[in-house]
Amino acid sequence: MPEQVKTVMDRLTAAGHDCALVGGCVRDWLLGIEPHDYDLATAARPEQVMALFGHTIPTGLRHGTMTVLLDKTQVEVTTYRREGTYSDNRHPDQVEFVEDVEQDLARRDFTINAMAWNPIRGLVDPFGGRQDLEKGLVRAVGDPVQRFEEDALRMVRAWRFAARLGFTLDPATRRAIDRCQSRIADVAVERLVPEWLEILRYDPGRVMDMTGLFAPWIPELEFARQTPQHSPYHYAGVLQHILDSIRYLDPFDDILALALLLHDLGKPETRTTSAGGRDHFKGHPIAGQTIALRVVEELKLPSAWKKVIPQLVLHHDDILPRSLEAIFRLRITEGWSDEWVRMLFRVQYCDIMAHSAKGRQRLERLKASQAFYEEQTASRPLSLKELAIDGRDIMTYTGLRNRQISQALQAVLEYAWYHPEKNNRLDLLTFVLRSLPRLEGGMA
Ligand code: ATP
Numbered sequence: 093m094p095e096q097v098k099t100v101m102d103r104l105t106a107a108g109h110d111c112a113l114v115g116g117c118v119r120d121w122l123l124g125i126e127p128h129d130y131d132l133a134t135a136a137r138p139e140q141v142m143a144l145f146g147h148t149i150p151t152g153l154r155h156g157t158m159t160v161l162l163d164k165t166q167v168e169v170t171t172y173r174r175e176g177t178y179s180d181n182r183h184p185d186q187v188e189f190v191e192d193v194e195q196d197l198a199r200r201d202f203t204i205n206a207m208a209w210n211p212i213r214g215l216v217d218p219f220g221g222r223q224d225l226e227k228g229l230v231r232a233v234g235d236p237v238q239r240f241e242e243d244a245l246r247m248v249r250a251w252r253f254a255a256r257l258g259f260t261l262d263p264a265t266r267r268a269i270d271r272c273q274s275r276i277a278d279v280a281v282e283r284l285v286p287e288w289l290e291i292l293r294y295d296p297g298r299v300m301d302m303t304g305l306f307a308p309w310i311p312e313l314e315f316a317r318q319t320p321q322h323s324p325y326h327y328a329g330v331l332q333h334i335l336d337s338i339r340y341l342d343p344f345d346d347i348l349a350l351a352l353l354l355h356d357l358g359k360p361e362t363r364t365t366s367a368g369g370r371d372h373f374k375g376h377p378i379a380g381q382t383i384a385l386r387v388v389e390e391l392k393l394p395s396a397w398k399k400v401i402p403q404l405v406l407h408h409d410d411i412l413p414r415s416l417e418a419i420f421r422l423r424i425t426e427g428w429s430d431e432w433v434r435m436l437f438r439v440q441y442c443d444i445m446a447h448s449a450k451g452r453q454r455l456e457r458l459k460a461s462q463a464f465y466e467e468q469t470a471s472r473p474l475s476l477k478e479l480a481i482d483g484r485d486i487m488t489y490t491g492l493r494n495r496q497i498s499q500a501l502q503a504v505l506e507y508a509w510y511h512p513e514k515n516n517r518l519d520l521l522t523f524v525l526r527s528l529p530r531l532e533g534g535m536a
């Protein structure tokens with residue numbers, strides 16, 4: 093345990109306040125995993141915590157959470173509490189401070205998260221969390237239906253911990269999810285997205301069993317689950333293919349995981365089956381883009397994600413042709429950044445890998461396309477700052493102004509892209525002077 097956490101515990105104990113490590117850190121420590129943070133809980137009230145430590149921040153005072161600052165390290169201390177009723181399915185109407193750690197543990201979601209430890213009492217484990225850790229079970233504390241009715245997010249958290257730890261859901265907990273799943277619609281999407289992302293990071297295959305928990309935002313995942321792909325290029329149905337593709341993301345990336353999750357959702361609605369029984373999905377990237385545009389809004393994703401994800405979906409099937417024109421068009425005419433192109437390559441790699449051996453043959457084309465892109469963009473200018481002249485030069489030598497200058501720079505960039513050997517001041521200025529009539533004419 094970090095020095096500062098121990099100091100806070102010692103000081104609380106010395107002042108006569110019961111305190112304990114709780115939740116994730118106890119679970120991880122029992123599993124032999126280094127905890128990423130340490131949650132301290134105590135019988136002391138927030139004002140008593142404040143009085144005891146010089147520097148505190150009232151992080152979540154209403155809920156009893158204080159941050160104690162000890163030489164720049166932050167330690168969170170939360171007063172033992174019980175939660176009241178949940179009339180809106182989201183937030184407890186009130187929290188009530190309590191004296192015993194057991195009562196605090198009873199409000200927690202799963203037995204494996206409802207253990208406490210301190211040096212005096214050792215492990216406090218009223219719900220059999222340690223045994224469930226050994227069995228690899230995620231089990232709700234108390235009556236699962238009631239607990240999911242209190243806070244529907246817990247249904248997704250159950251899958252999240254199962255995915256991360258490689259656990260299974262306790263049968264009663266799982267049945268309760270089936271029964272309560274429509275209540276997920278009441279949960280704020282901002283709370284859900286991080287949980288979903290963690291599932292995609294650790295074990296995307298879990299999504300197969302939880303499409304109902306995505307349904308209010310992405311009903312297409314369930315349609316994808318029901319859509320087979322009879323094709324020599326595939327070994328699995330649409331959803332299985334999607335989830336398998338996410339497994340190939342290495343290193344994992346939130347934006348790309350979401351792009352892959354959405355990339356083939358246009359397939360169910362575009363599926364046609366030919367006489368031979370073969371499935372085709374003509375136009376699925378466009379249909380997918382429409383879905384992605386809606387989903388990124390509904391998930392309230394950051395604006396940079398909202399821009400790129402639908403583009404990655406739209407283009408996931410288009411391997412960039414090995415031509416200077418194609419690269420110039422994508423990067424300059426369509427305005428894709430180098431970063432976006434690299435993201436597209438990664439999406440395409442993952443997508444192709446989740447195909448049958450026959451489908452994977454496209455990998456050669458992708459690799460060649462990527463190598464061509466790398467080689468050409470390394471040896472040719474593709475941004476204004478890589479040019480041997482700038483706007484000021486153009487102004488000085490031509491007298492062009494404002495929009496004419498940026499037009500001229502664009503023309504220079506195109507010229508230098510195709511003739512990289514001319515990317516020097518003399519050649520580029522000569523080019524500008526020669527194109528002057530055209531540039532001025534462009535303004536007329
Ligand atoms: P992680 O390592 O992912 O942070 P964690 O167990 O610390 O895992 P948090 O989401 O940080 O998970 O929550 C801290 C603790 O608070 C949990 O261990 C659990 O005891 C409790 N908790 C969190 N969210 C809920 C909830 N929605 N309902 C009940 N208890 C919860």
Ligand code: MG
Nearest residue numbers: 115116129131
């Ligand atoms: Mg935590």
